[in-house]
Amino acid sequence: MSIDLGMPTLGTSGVPRLGEDESQTKKDFTSDQEVRWCPGCGDYAILAAMQGFLPDLGLRRENIVFISGIGCAARFPYYLDTFGMHSIHGRAPAIATGLATSREDLSVWVVTGDGDALSIGGNHLIHALRRNVNIKILLFNNKIYGLTKGQYSPTSDVGAVTKSSPLGSVDQPFDPVSLALGAEASFVARTMDSDRKHLTATLRAAAEHRGSALVEIYQNCPIFNDGAFQLVKDRDEASARIMQLVDGEPIRAGEGDAARVVVRGPEGHLAVEPEATADPARVVRHRVNDTDPSQAFALSRLDDPSFAQLPMGVFRSVSRPTYDDGVRSQVAAAIDTAGGPADDRALEQLLHGHDTWTVSD
Amino acid sequence: MSSKTQQILDRVVIRFAGDSGDGMQLTGDRFTAETASLGNDLSTLPNFPAEIRAPQGTLPGVSSFQLHFADHEVLTPGDAPDVLVAMNPAALRANLGDLPRGGVIIADADEFTKRNLAKVGYPTNPLEDESLESWALHAVPLTSITVAALAEFDLTRKEKERAKNMFALGLLSWMYSRPTVGTESFLKRKFAGKPAILAANLAALHAGHAYGETTESFAVSYTVQRAPKAIGTYRNITGNLAIAYGFVAAAHRAGRPLVLGSYPITPASDILHTLSGLKRFGVTTIQAEDEIAGVGAALGAAFGGAIGLTTTSGPGLALKAETIGLAVSLELPLVIVDVQRGGPSTGLPTKTEQSDLLQAMYGRNGESPVAVIAPATPVDCFDAALEAVRIATTYRTPVILLSDGSLANGSEPWRLPQVGDLPNLHVEAPTEPNSVDDKGNPTFAPYLRDPNTLARPWAVPGTPGLEHRVGGIEKADVTGNISYDPDNHDHMVRTRQAKIDGIDVPDIVVDDPSGDARVLILGWGSTYGPIAEAARLCRAAGAKVARAHLRHLAPFPGNLGDVLRAYDRVVLPEMNLGQLALLLRGKYLVDVRSHTAVRGLPFTSTEIATVIHEHLEAL
Numbered sequence: 001m002s003i004d005l006g007m008p009t010l011g012t013s014g015v016p017r018l019g020e021d022e023s024q025t026k027k028d029f030t031s032d033q034e035v036r037w038c039p040g041c042g043d044y045a046i047l048a049a050m051q052g053f054l055p056d057l058g059l060r061r062e063n064i065v066f067i068s069g070i071g072c073a074a075r076f077p078y079y080l081d082t083f084g085m086h087s088i089h090g091r092a093p094a095i096a097t098g099l100a101t102s103r104e105d106l107s108v109w110v111v112t113g114d115g116d117a118l119s120i121g122g123n124h125l126i127h128a129l130r131r132n133v134n135i136k137i138l139l140f141n142n143k144i145y146g147l148t149k150g151q152y153s154p155t156s157d158v159g160a161v162t163k164s165s166p167l168g169s170v171d172q173p174f175d176p177v178s179l180a181l182g183a184e185a186s187f188v189a190r191t192m193d194s195d196r197k198h199l200t201a202t203l204r205a206a207a208e209h210r211g212s213a214l215v216e217i218y219q220n221c222p223i224f225n226d227g228a229f230q231l232v233k234d235r236d237e238a239s240a241r242i243m244q245l246v247d248g249e250p251i252r253a254g255e256g257d258a259a260r261v262v263v264r265g266p267e268g269h270l271a272v273e274p275e276a277t278a279d280p281a282r283v284v285r286h287r288v289n290d291t292d293p294s295q296a297f298a299l300s301r302l303d304d305p306s307f308a309q310l311p312m313g314v315f316r317s318v319s320r321p322t323y324d325d326g327v328r329s330q331v332a333a334a335i336d337t338a339g340g341p342a343d344d345r346a347l348e349q350l351l352h353g354h355d356t357w358t359v360s361d
Numbered sequence: 362m363s364s365k366t367q368q369i370l371d372r373v374v375i376r377f378a379g380d381s382g383d384g385m386q387l388t389g390d391r392f393t394a395e396t397a398s399l400g401n402d403l404s405t406l407p408n409f410p411a412e413i414r415a416p417q418g419t420l421p422g423v424s425s426f427q428l429h430f431a432d433h434e435v436l437t438p439g440d441a442p443d444v445l446v447a448m449n450p451a452a453l454r455a456n457l458g459d460l461p462r463g464g465v466i467i468a469d470a471d472e473f474t475k476r477n478l479a480k481v482g483y484p485t486n487p488l489e490d491e492s493l494e495s496w497a498l499h500a501v502p503l504t505s506i507t508v509a510a511l512a513e514f515d516l517t518r519k520e521k522e523r524a525k526n527m528f529a530l531g532l533l534s535w536m537y538s539r540p541t542v543g544t545e546s547f548l549k550r551k552f553a554g555k556p557a558i559l560a561a562n563l564a565a566l567h568a569g570h571a572y573g574e575t576t577e578s579f580a581v582s583y584t585v586q587r588a589p590k591a592i593g594t595y596r597n598i599t600g601n602l603a604i605a606y607g608f609v610a611a612a613h614r615a616g617r618p619l620v621l622g623s624y625p626i627t628p629a630s631d632i633l634h635t636l637s638g639l640k641r642f643g644v645t646t647i648q649a650e651d652e653i654a655g656v657g658a659a660l661g662a663a664f665g666g667a668i669g670l671t672t673t674s675g676p677g678l679a680l681k682a683e684t685i686g687l688a689v690s691l692e693l694p695l696v697i698v699d700v701q702r703g704g705p706s707t708g709l710p711t712k713t714e715q716s717d718l719l720q721a722m723y724g725r726n727g728e729s730p731v732a733v734i735a736p737a738t739p740v741d742c743f744d745a746a747l748e749a750v751r752i753a754t755t756y757r758t759p760v761i762l763l764s765d766g767s768l769a770n771g772s773e774p775w776r777l778p779q780v781g782d783l784p785n786l787h788v789e790a791p792t793e794p795n796s797v798d799d800k801g802n803p804t805f806a807p808y809l810r811d812p813n814t815l816a817r818p819w820a821v822p823g824t825p826g827l828e829h830r831v832g833g834i835e836k837a838d839v840t841g842n843i844s845y846d847p848d849n850h851d852h853m854v855r856t857r858q859a860k861i862d863g864i865d866v867p868d869i870v871v872d873d874p875s876g877d878a879r880v881l882i883l884g885w886g887s888t889y890g891p892i893a894e895a896a897r898l899c900r901a902a903g904a905k906v907a908r909a910h911l912r913h914l915a916p917f918p919g920n921l922g923d924v925l926r927a928y929d930r931v932v933l934p935e936m937n938l939g940q941l942a943l944l945l946r947g948k949y950l951v952d953v954r955s956h957t958a959v960r961g962l963p964f965t966s967t968e969i970a971t972v973i974h975e976h977l978e979a980l
Contacts, residue, residue, distance in 0.1 A: 016823075031830070033842060062825045067661070078830050078843065083822040085664060086832025087657075088687050094622075094654035098661030098669070099822075102620045102645055106665070106822050124657070127650035327645055334640035342642045344780040347613050350642070351606055351777055352596060354550075355543055357398045359590045 007325050011134060011210045014104040016060045024055040031081040042193035042219035043072060046140065047079055049199045054080075057107075057207055064107045065099060067092045069116040072147050073140035073219070076111040090121020093128035096135045101324040107207070110137040115145050118154040118174050125214075126183035131323035132211040138203075139176055139216045140193075144225035157305040162224075177300040177315055180214040181293045187213035188296070189314040193220060194233055198312070205314055211322045231307045243302075245313035247288040250275075251299065253309050260309065262302065270298040272309050288317050365574070370583050372431035373537065374439030377529070378456045379448030381414050381424045384526040389426025391530055391547060395539035396430045397597040397774055400587030403430040404890065406438035406963065407770040411627065411710040418472075418480045423455040432586040436897070437890040438771060440965035446529055448472060448503070454481045462495040467532070469525065471504035499578055503528055510568035514561050524565035531569020538584045541566055593776040600739035600768035601628070603775070604672075604698060605635035607746025609642050612668045614747070615754060615786035620645045620667040622658030624677065627710040628766045629700040632672045652680035656697065660684055663693045664831075666790065666821035668750055672698040675717045676707065678761075679724065685759050686725040689857060691831045692808075692817045694753035694760075696746075701765040703961045712961025713766035715886050716937040721761040722915055722944070728854045730861040732756070733915040735763040737889035740775045742768060745912070747784055754788045756864055757816040763914070765936075767963045768887045791818040794826055796839070805829055807841040815860035866913040868920040873907035874900065880976050881928040883953075885911040885941055888934055888964055895969030899977075906973050914941070917948070925951040932956060932976050934969055 008014055018024065029051045037043045054064065064082040068074035070089035077084030087095050092110045100108040110128075117125045117139045128135065144162065145151040151164040152171060159168040180188045187209040191202040199217065206213035218229045231237050240254045243262065251262040252275065259275040263282040270284060287295060296316040303310050335341055342350075375392070379385040386407055393405050406427045415422030429439035444465040447453035449472040460466065473486050487493050488500040507525040508518060527548075534541050545563060552559035573579045598606075612619035623633045623646065637646040645662070649655040656671040663669030673681065678699045688695040701717045703709025721733050732752045736745035742764060749760040794803035795818060807829040808817050820827040829841060837844035838852055871881070872893075884892040889910050896908040909924060911917070925931050925945065931953045933942045939955035946953055956972045958964060 060825070062828055063823050065822045078832070081828055083828055084830035084832075085691070086830065086834065088683050088833055091653060091657045091684060094649065094657030095661035095664070097649075097654070098620060098622055098647060098658030098663075099665045100661075101647060101658070102618060102662040102667045103665040103822065123650055124654055127654065327647070331640045331643060331645055335643065338641045342613065344613075347610060347642070347780050348777070350609070350639070351780075352594070354546070355394045355398060356594050356596045356777070357400060358594045359400060359592055361592070 007321065007329070009210055009319070011136070011206070011208050011213070012057065012059060012107055013210065015063050015107045016105060017058050018060060024061060026051045026055060028061060029054045029081055031079050033078045035079050036075065037072060038223050040220075040222035041072070042142065042221070043076070043140065045193045045196065046138075046199065046217060046219065047076065049196050050203065051080065053200050053203050057204075059107050063105055064109070066109045066111055067096045067099070068111040069113075069121055070147070071113040071116045071145075072221075073111055073113040074116065090116050090119070091124060092116070093121065093124040093135065093137065097128055097131070097133045097323075100133050100135050101327050104324070104328060108135045110135055112137060112139050113146075114139065114141045114143060114153045114155040114176070118176060118179065126179070129180055129183040129185040129212045129214060132184070132186050132320055133323045134210055134212070134325070136206045136213045137215065139214060140219040141176060141216050142219045142221040142225055143228050144221050146221050146224055150224035175300055175303060176214070176216045178297060181297045181300060181316060185214050185316065186211040186318050186320050187314070188316045189213070190216045190218070190312050192218045192229065192233070192312065202314065205317065209317055211320065232310050241307050241310050243309055243311045245286045245288070245299070245311055245315060247286055249286060250283045251286055251311065262299070270295075270302060272302065288314050290316070291318055365579070366581050367538070368581055368583050370585050371433065372429065372435075373444065373583070373585060374427065374429045374442045375444040375446065375533065376425055376427040376442035376456060376459070377446045378423060378425040378452035379526070380417055380451065381410060381412070381422045382417065383424070383448045384523075385424050385426050385448070388526045388530050389428060391544045392533060392539065393428050393597055393772060394543050394547070395534060395541065396428065396537075397595065398540065398543055399585075400590065401430040401432065401585050402435040402588035402590065402774060403428060403597070404435045404438045405429070405772045406767060408962070409711055418449055418451055418477045420451050420455050420481055423451050425452070425456060430585060432588050434588060435773070436894040437963070437966055440967050446533065448525070448529070450477050450483055450487070451481045453487065454483065460496065463497065465497045465499070466493060467499045467501060467529070469503035469529075470500040471502045501532070501572075501578075506572065507565050507568065511561050511564055514557065514564070516557060516561055520558070521561065524561050527562045527565040528569035528572070531566040531571075532573045535570045535573030536579065536582050538582055541570060590774070591776060595774045595776050597772050598739060598743075598775045599770055599772040600736070600742040600764055601631040601700070601770065602635060603739055603742035604746050604762070604764060605632045605639070607743040608636070608668070608670055608696070608750065609639055609644060610743070610780065610783055611747045611750035611786055612644070613642065613780070614783050615668055615750060615788065618643045618645060618667045619670060620647070620659060620662035621670045621672065622647045622649050622655040622662070623672045624649050624652045624655045626652070626674045626677050628702055628769045629672045629674050629677075629698065631769070632698065632700075652677040653684060656681040656684040656695070660688055660691075660693065660695055663688075663695050664691070664821070666819070668696070668754070669694065670696045670698070672700070674700050674702050674710075675704045675720065678717060678720055682725045685731065686727065686729045687833045688759040689725070689729040689731060690833045690836075692757045692857070694757055694819065696749045696753050696760050696762060698762045698764060700769045701763060703959070709961045711766065713887065713963060714936050714959055714961065715763075715765060715888070716940065716959065717763060718914065718937065718940040719943070721763055728858060730858050731915065732758055732760040732861055732864055733763060734760065734913050735886040735911070736768060737886065737910055737912060739768050739771050739773050741912075743775070747786070751784060751786055752864055754786060754819070755816065756814055756860055757819055758861065763886060765887050788819065790824070791820045791827060792824055806839045807831060808836055809839050810856075815856060815863060862916050864916050866916060866918055869909050869911060869918040869924055871907050871909045871924055872896070875905040878905040878907035879929040879980055880905075880973065881907045881909060881925070881931045882969070882973055883909050883911065883931055883933045885914060885935070888936065891964040891966045891969050892934060894966035895973060898966060898970040899973045904974065904977055906977070911941070922949045925949050925953070929980055930954060930976050932972060934964055934972065936964070
C-alpha cells in the first residue's frame with residue numbers, strides 16, 4: 001500500500017513499459033559495436049550485468065537513455081542498444097539533468113568514473129545529488145585514470161605510485177559514498193564489478209528509487225591498478241572484511257569466532273568490535289531509510305585503504321521530492337491554471353503587456 | 362488649466378541621473394512608457410554601475426537613464442542630452458560634461474550639502490557659484506518639497522524622501538506634457554500590498570506635476586508631436602525582454618517546449634528572470650550550478666527534442682565552449698545567447714562591447730563552425746531569436762546570438778506582430794528507420810543527411826526502432842559509429858563546415874539613396890542606430906554614403922563579397938579592436954577600414970558622421 005502524494009514514487013514511474021505479450025532479452029540491449037575495453041577489465045562484467053538486468057526492468061528499450069562523460073567507463077553507452085550519448089569530461093550529470101527534467105517518460109542513466117565524476121565533474125555530481133534529479137549515476141571506481149594511461153585519481157590512496165606520482169600521491173582521496181551523503185544524496189550504494197548478483201540487486205534498487213541514485217561500483221583496472229580490490233574480491237578475505245548492509249540488521253563481517261560487528265562507542269563514534277564480546281545494547285543496526293544521514297555517513301568512514309572492513313550495499317535510500325518532478329509540476333500547474341496550453345491569443349496577450357498604444361491612421 | 366506658454370519641439374533628449382538607490386532606472390522607464398503612449402518614436406540607454414549600491418553620493422554610484430524622443434524616426438538614444446536631471450552633486454559632476462552649453466539642468470538643491478559636495482570634490486556649490494551660468498539651471502529643493510507634500514502621511518522621513526523620484530517624474534511629465542495615468546496604474550500594480558507607500562508615491566507624482574504648473578521658475582512647457590508610424594499596436598520593449606519573448610514565440614511556432622539552462626550573469630540575467638515566470642507557456646528554466654551545466658542542460662533537453670537554450674555573457678561563453686563543441690559534433694539544435702559586455706575577464710559587466718565576435722566564431726577546439734547572428738536593435742532581438750531557432754532546428758547546429766549590453770537594456774517602440782504571421786518553425790521528427798543494414802533489415806542511420814540542408818535526423822529518445830548513440834568522438838558519416846579513419850575525419854570536418862556555409866540567409870541590403878556613393882559604411886549588431894543616424898546626418902549635409910548592416914555573421918550573406926568590392930572604400934565601426942574587419946579582410950581580401958572604440962558606451966552618431974566625412978574627403 002502506498003499513499004498517493006500526487007508525485008510519482010518509483011524511479012521508473014512515467015516510463016512506458018513493455019506490453020504483457022512483449023519481452024526483451026539481453027540480445028535486444030546489445031549493440032552491434034565491438035566492445036573495446038582491455039582484456040580483463042571490470043567494465044565487461046558491469047556491462048554484462050546491465051545487459052542482463054535491463055530486460056527484467058520491463059521498460060521499453062527506446063525510453064532508456066545512457067549518458068556518459070569521458071574515460072574508459074564512458075564508452076559504455078556505445079555497447080547498449082538504447083539511446084545514448086557519449087558526452088564530454090565530467091558533464092554527463094548536467095546533460096542528464098536537462099534531459100530528465102524535460103522528459104518524464106525516460107529512464108536516464110549516467111555512467112561515469114572516479115576522475116570524471118569526482119574530479120573534473122565534481123560540481124555537477126554534487127548538484128545533481130542535492131537536487132535529487134531522477135537519474136541513476138553509476139560511478140565506476142578503479143582508483144586510477146585509465147584512459148589517460150595511469151595517473152592517480154581523486155580516489156587513489158595516499159602514497160599511490162603512479163605515472164604522475166612517482167614518489168607517491170600526496171592527495172587525500174574522496175570516499176565517493178561520504179561525498180554523496182554530504183551532497184544530500186537520497187540514494188547511495190556501493191557494489192562490486194565481480195559480484196554479479198549484488199551488482200544486479202543494487203542496480204534494481206537504484207532504478208526503483210525516485211530521485212538521484214549514486215551507485216559506486218568497485219571496478220578493477222587490470223592494466224594500471226590491477227588488484228586494487230583484490231582483498232575484498234578474494235573469497236576468504238572478502239567474507240572477513242565485507243559488511244553487507246541489510247536494513248534493520250546488525251552490520252557484520254566475518255563468521256564464527258572471527259565475526260565482528262559495528263557498535264556505537266561511548267562518544268557516539270562507530271567502531272568495530274568482535275561480536276562475541278560486543279555489548280548487544282551498543283550493536284548498530286542499519287537504518288537505510290533514516291532521514292538523518294549521520295549513521296550512513298559514519299558507516300562510510302569505516303572503510304580505509306586497508307579494507308579492514310568495507311560496508312557494501314545500500315547506505316541510504318530515502319524519499320524526498322525530486323527536482324524534475326518539482327519543475328514539471330510547476331509548469332503543469334501554470335498551464336492548468338491558465339486553462340490549458342497557450343494558444344496564439346495567449347501569446348499575443350503576453351507580447352502586448354500592460355502599456356500599448358495604437359496608431360490607426 | 363495652466364496659463365503658461367507651450368512650445369512645440371521636434372525632439373528632446375533627457376538624462377535622469379542620480380545615486381544608484383535613487384530609482385533613476387524606474388523613473389526613466391516610467392517617463393519612457395508615458396512618452397511611448399503619446400506616439401513619439403524613442404530610444405533609451407540606461408547606464409549604471411556594476412555595484413548594487415556603491416557608497417552613497419559618490420561618482421562610482423551614479424546611475425543614469427537617457428531617453429531620446431521625437432516626432433520623427435529615432436535611431437539612437439541621443440548623442441548628448443538636452444536636459445539633465447541631477448539628483449545629487451555626483452550625478453551633476455559625472456554627467457555635466459555631456460550636456461552641451463545652453464542645456465537645461467534640473468538639480469535637487471537639497472542634496473547639494475557641504476558633505477555631498479566634498480564627496481565629489483566640489484569646493485563650492487555649483488548651484489550657487491555661477492559656474493553653471495552657461496546652462497539653464499533649475500535648482501529645485503526636490504527632497505524637501507516632496508517631504509512637505511507628504512506631511513500628512515504616516516511614514517518615516519526616509520520613506521517620504523524615497524518618493525522624490527516620483528516628484529521629479531511628475532515635474533518632467535508636466536514639462537513635456539506627458540500623461541501620468543500609465544504610471545499611476547503601474548504604481549498601483551507595484552505597491553498593491555502597500556497602500557501607504559502607494560498613496561505617497563501617487564501624491565509625490567501629482568505634487569511634482571502641480572509644482573511645474575504653478576512655480577514661476579518653470580515658464581514654459583513643451584510638446585512633441587507624435588511620430589508617423591505604421592498602423593498597428595505598439596509597446597515599448599528592451600532587448601532582453603524581446604529576446605525572452607522571441608524564444609517563447611519560437612518554441613510556440615515550433616510546437617516544442619522551450620528549455621532554458623542558465624547561470625546568472627550580468628547583463629543576461631533578465632532573460633532568465635523573464636523566462637522563469639513564463640511556465641504557463643510550457644517554458645522550463647533550470648538555474649544551473651554553473652555556466653557549463655547551463656549549456657549542458659540545454660543540450661540534454663535538445664537531445665530530448667526540446668528547444669534548448671542557454672543565456673550568458675562573455676565569461677560564460679568561454680566556459681560553455683567545450684559543450685558547444687560537443688553540440689557541433691552531435692549536430693543537435695542548440696541556441697546560445699551571449700549578451701556581450703566589456704572584457705576581457707570580468708571587464709565592465711554593466712557596459713556594452715562587441716568583443717566576443719571572434720570568440721563566438723572560433724572560441725572552441727578543432728574545426729567547430731557554428732551559425733552566428735546579431736540583432737541590430739532592441740526590437741530586432743525578438744526576430745533574431747526566431748531566426749536563431751529556425752537555423753538551429755533546420756540545420757541541427759548550435760547558433761550563437763550576439764546581443765550586447767546596450768541592446769539588452771535599451772528600449773524602443775515595437776509594433777506588435779500577429780503570432781500567425783511569425784515564421785512557421787515546425788520541424789518533422791523522424792519516426793521510421795531511414796536505411797537498411799547489410800542483411801537488408803531496416804535500420805536507423807543517425808548521420809544520414811538531408812541532401813539539401815546536410816542536417817542529420819533529429820531522432821529523439823522514445824522513438825521505437827531509432828535507438829542510436831551519439832558522442833563527441835569522431836563518427837563515421839551515415840552510421841554514426843566511432844571512426845578514426847583519416848578520410849572519414851576529413852570528410853566530416855568539411856561536411857560540418859559545408860553545412861554551416863550552406864545555411865540559407867538573406868542577402869545584405871545596401872541603403873544608398875544617391876545610387877552612386879563611393880563609400881560604404883558597414884556595421885553589425887547594436888551599432889545600427891548610431892551608424893544609420895550618422896548616414897542620415899551626412900546625407901542631410903549633401904554627402905553621398907552607402908550603408909549596410911550585417912545580421913548574419915556566420916555564414917555571411919552570399920552577396921557580401923560583391924557588395925564590399927563595389928565600393929572604393931568600406932568603413933566599419935566596431936566596439937572592439939576590429940574583429941569583423943579581420944574576418945572580412947581574410948575572407949574577401951577587401952581593405953576594410955576600421956573605426957574602433959571600446960569605452961563601454963555606444964558610438965555617438967556625430968562621431969560616426971565625422972568618420973564618414975574623413976573617409977569621403979580622403980578619396
